[in-house]
Amino acid sequence: MSNSEDVQVLPLLPLKNSVLFPNLLMPLSVGRPSSRAAVEAVLATEGKEMVIVAQRDSSKEEPQFEDLYNIGTRAIIKKMARQSENHMELIVLGVERVVILRLEQSQPYLTARVRPYPLPDEKTPEVQALHRAVIELAGRAIQLAQPSLPVEVSQFLSSTDDPVRLAYLLGSMMSLELSKEQALLEAATPGEALRMMHKFLTNEIQVLELRNKIASEAQSEMTKQQREYFLRQQLRAIQQELGEKDPQQAEVEMLRERLEKLQLPEEVAKEAQRELSRLERLPPGAPDYQVIRTYLDYVVELPWNTTTEDNLDLARARQVLDEDHFDLKEVKERILEHLGVLKLNPEAKAPILCFFGPPGVGKTSLGQSIARALGRKFERMSLGGLHDEAELRGHRRTYIGAMPGRIIQAIRRGGSKNPVLMLDEVDKLGRDFRGDPAAALLEILDPEQNKSFRDNYLDLPFDLSQVFFITTANTLDTIPRPLLDRMEVLRLPGYSEEEKIQIANRYLIPRQLKEAGLTPEQCSFSDDTLRTIISRYTREAGLRQLERNIGRVARKVALRYAEGKTEPVAVRPDDLPEMLGPYVFSKEELRKELPPGVATGLAWTETGGDVLYVEATLLPGGKGLTITGQLGEVMQESARAAQSYIWSHAEEFGIDAAVFKDSGLHIHVPAGAIPKDGPSAGITMATAMASLYMQAPARPDTAMTGEITLTGLVLPVGGIKEKVLAARRAGVTRIILPRANEKDLPDLPDEVRRDIEFIFAERIEDVLAAAVPALAEKAQALKTG
Amino acid sequence: MDRPKQLPAFFFPSLQSEERTYWRPSVDVYRTPNGWLLKFDLAGVRPEDVHVEVQGCLIRVSGVRRDLLAEEAGSYYSMEISYNRFERTISLPCEFANPHVSLEGRDGILIVRVSEG
Ligand SMILES: Nc1ncnc2c1ncn2[C@@H]1O[C@H](COP(=O)(O)OP(=O)(O)OP(=O)(O)O)[C@@H](O)[C@H]1O
Ligand SMILES: [Mg+2]
Numbered sequence: 061m062s063n064s065e066d067v068q069v070l071p072l073l074p075l076k077n078s079v080l081f082p083n084l085l086m087p088l089s090v091g092r093p094s095s096r097a098a099v100e101a102v103l104a105t106e107g108k109e110m111v112i113v114a115q116r117d118s119s120k121e122e123p124q125f126e127d128l129y130n131i132g133t134r135a136i137i138k139k140m141a142r143q144s145e146n147h148m149e150l151i152v153l154g155v156e157r158v159v160i161l162r163l164e165q166s167q168p169y170l171t172a173r174v175r176p177y178p179l180p181d182e183k184t185p186e187v188q189a190l191h192r193a194v195i196e197l198a199g200r201a202i203q204l205a206q207p208s209l210p211v212e213v214s215q216f217l218s219s220t221d222d223p224v225r226l227a228y229l230l231g232s233m234m235s236l237e238l239s240k241e242q243a244l245l246e247a248a249t250p251g252e253a254l255r256m257m258h259k260f261l262t263n264e265i266q267v268l269e270l271r272n273k274i275a276s277e278a279q280s281e282m283t284k285q286q287r288e289y290f291l292r293q294q295l296r297a298i299q300q301e302l303g304e305k306d307p308q309q310a311e312v313e314m315l316r317e318r319l320e321k322l323q324l325p326e327e328v329a330k331e332a333q334r335e336l337s338r339l340e341r342l343p344p345g346a347p348d349y350q351v352i353r354t355y356l357d358y359v360v361e362l363p364w365n366t367t368t369e370d371n372l373d374l375a376r377a378r379q380v381l382d383e384d385h386f387d388l389k390e391v392k393e394r395i396l397e398h399l400g401v402l403k404l405n406p407e408a409k410a411p412i413l414c415f416f417g418p419p420g421v422g423k424t425s426l427g428q429s430i431a432r433a434l435g436r437k438f439e440r441m442s443l444g445g446l447h448d449e450a451e452l453r454g455h456r457r458t459y460i461g462a463m464p465g466r467i468i469q470a471i472r473r474g475g476s477k478n479p480v481l482m483l484d485e486v487d488k489l490g491r492d493f494r495g496d497p498a499a500a501l502l503e504i505l506d507p508e509q510n511k512s513f514r515d516n517y518l519d520l521p522f523d524l525s526q527v528f529f530i531t532t533a534n535t536l537d538t539i540p541r542p543l544l545d546r547m548e549v550l551r552l553p554g555y556s557e558e559e560k561i562q563i564a565n566r567y568l569i570p571r572q573l574k575e576a577g578l579t580p581e582q583c584s585f586s587d588d589t590l591r592t593i594i595s596r597y598t599r600e601a602g603l604r605q606l607e608r609n610i611g612r613v614a615r616k617v618a619l620r621y622a623e624g625k626t627e628p629v630a631v632r633p634d635d636l637p638e639m640l641g642p643y644v645f646s647k648e649e650l651r652k653e654l655p656p657g658v659a660t661g662l663a664w665t666e667t668g669g670d671v672l673y674v675e676a677t678l679l680p681g682g683k684g685l686t687i688t689g690q691l692g693e694v695m696q697e698s699a700r701a702a703q704s705y706i707w708s709h710a711e712e713f714g715i716d717a718a719v720f721k722d723s724g725l726h727i728h729v730p731a732g733a734i735p736k737d738g739p740s741a742g743i744t745m746a747t748a749m750a751s752l753y754m755q756a757p758a759r760p761d762t763a764m765t766g767e768i769t770l771t772g773l774v775l776p777v778g779g780i781k782e783k784v785l786a787a788r789r790a791g792v793t794r795i796i797l798p799r800a801n802e803k804d805l806p807d808l809p810d811e812v813r814r815d816i817e818f819i820f821a822e823r824i825e826d827v828l829a830a831a832v833p834a835l836a837e838k839a840q841a842l843k844t845g
Numbered sequence: 846m847d848r849p850k851q852l853p854a855f856f857f858p859s860l861q862s863e864e865r866t867y868w869r870p871s872v873d874v875y876r877t878p879n880g881w882l883l884k885f886d887l888a889g890v891r892p893e894d895v896h897v898e899v900q901g902c903l904i905r906v907s908g909v910r911r912d913l914l915a916e917e918a919g920s921y922y923s924m925e926i927s928y929n930r931f932e933r934t935i936s937l938p939c940e941f942a943n944p945h946v947s948l949e950g951r952d953g954i955l956i957v958r959v960s961e962g
Contacts, residue, residue, distance in 0.1 A: 104915050107929040419955070
């Protein structure tokens, strides 16, 4: 079917940038005077026909024959609407392909002599195959370009049975370059048109696949920051649309107001103003904007001038301290003392206290109590495992995600510049390549320097001089010397069974009952019950396990009430296995008899005191001294000192010198209890060796602690209270202590002093005389002689 | 009325541009006691420009609508009537061995009557 009417002369409409294909509609916007004239002329004809041809060069306003392609399309104007004097909208329908023979007229519009240029029919198998391939490719391209389109579209494509029309249709859909569209229009045969289309589609699919890939990658790479940026941008647009105030401006104003209200120190105020004006000049999407905002928020929220007023009423403070903790007189007195000083001189610097003692003895809770007594805020942070100086001092703002250090963070949390700030686990401070936090801590604690502490993030001086610092430690050995020197160490050595029972009755039981929702009338613990809990379910110097077990019992009792019980429950020792499970610890049994070569020592460990057995054995045929168990340098030193002393006095003791020559000596200290204070096992090792060489057993009821020198002197050691309490828990009844430790006895609870016989030794002979009955005489003789 | 079985054009706007190169007049089809009556909307089409062809059961009406006021009307402000070639083919159930066709033009409507001759 052909519409050809042979050669015609028709008005010509040059098209910029696109090609009209036969059988397709195209909307056109006509503005050029010559084009308008052409369209007017066409509208004034009966059939509304014209020729539409693409311009080779779209920049030509008045194209001539040579500026136009030679092949165009005969078209009919289907609809037309005039938008204004100089502009009309058309919908034109391509009817058939024509070849422009020549231009007939160029003024006031172009007319051309054209002849139909139909494509030949071509139904070869190749064309059919190409046809199918193009349909398939088109389906894929559509799928890629607009995956949401229904499948019908591709089905529709396959229903177009004229391959040329299909090619034209796709060509018009694909937004091809002009030269390609024109080439398609000029295709000499259907086969050629399809081949072209095949190429275009293949290319298009590659482009689409690439585009999708890039899009999905870009999507996933879009960082949080960028998203925030876009969201903010949108938010801003919305707010402006709603006639709301520019949020950025509002933010800046709010910050300015708050800054002014704060009455900051001059340097701080100046710096803050500078940052504020930087903020004002930045677009809210700029990466720096949030950084500065966060910074200023932080500055505004710090308690630059906020202090709490101290409660200087000593009687009330004492009452609070006593309410919270049993005993601990020394510490409480120290606090009250300081309060007294503050009363006279409000500017007085607080001492930097270090609470030192085993876990669970009340270091942290005492700090809280002090804050309560003084009426200050309490904040705490752990220094345990802190390696990086920047954790204390913060990171410079130039780092992404920079934050102030922990000190400033704690100050902000507390909301006042004079809190009680507890630095837990100062003994577990780390140190490595990231810098030395201890050095930073020194500066923080130094009253000369902490008046203007400079956090890296804040980069402004903050006054820490009114902070009441308290540190806690389980051991003093690992605290760097300069740091230790700056602090006032207060010991919390742990509690005896009697003290624990009192604390339990006064503090732990009421607290745990309340927690479980019980009244004191509903549930009671006898002292025997508490004693059983202490000995069978706990092994500690402090009170944690005891409190936890009381809590467990209380909850079990509460459950009974919940199940309908009404009579009061008095918890008896026999009830415990049912409530707490089988005993966790068997009563620490002392060995009934000791073989020669074994002596009972006392050690101080981080968790309190411990009883340990030092065992000495001969290594026949061996040489020298072997020490096993986890012993440090210091312990080895004392072992050698002990050995030297025994050897040098072998004759006096009647020890066969051959034994030394023929055998080595092996000393074993059980690894279970790792004594932290090496030298204090000295006299125990000497006793074990003497017992071994003399084949005379030591008394099993007697334990000892003390350092020994090469000449046999016994020197004082630390941790007496913990050691004695541990010994008593284990059932020891006699304890040998260095004479110089006699002064520590008043620290011990009365019942302990009552139950235990103390022997004070000045020399090793005193020790041996008291510990090894068979040696008593010889030792005594040696001493006096 | 049944929904058109054809692809809804709005699914894919550019498909809409696929068109025939002639316009299609609207047509009403009536069943009459002895055959069929077809009414073609051919307003403004001169009788001599209409061509009716009967081929077995197919009735094909084609021709040209010429804008009769094109010259005197001055310049257009807007235009929506389709001009130039039209064509419409209707296929009737084949029940006539020897169809008789009569034509009548009335008020711009072409009436085609088909009956057993
Ligand atoms: N003297 C006391 N009087 C009343 N309660 C006490 C006393 N000592 C400790 N406690 C209670 O024992 C529990 C454990 O104390 P806390 O947590 O303060 O121990 P800590 O010394 O800080 O231990 P750690 O070294 O493990 O941090 C707390 O509930 C505390 O109230
Ligand atoms: Mg603690």
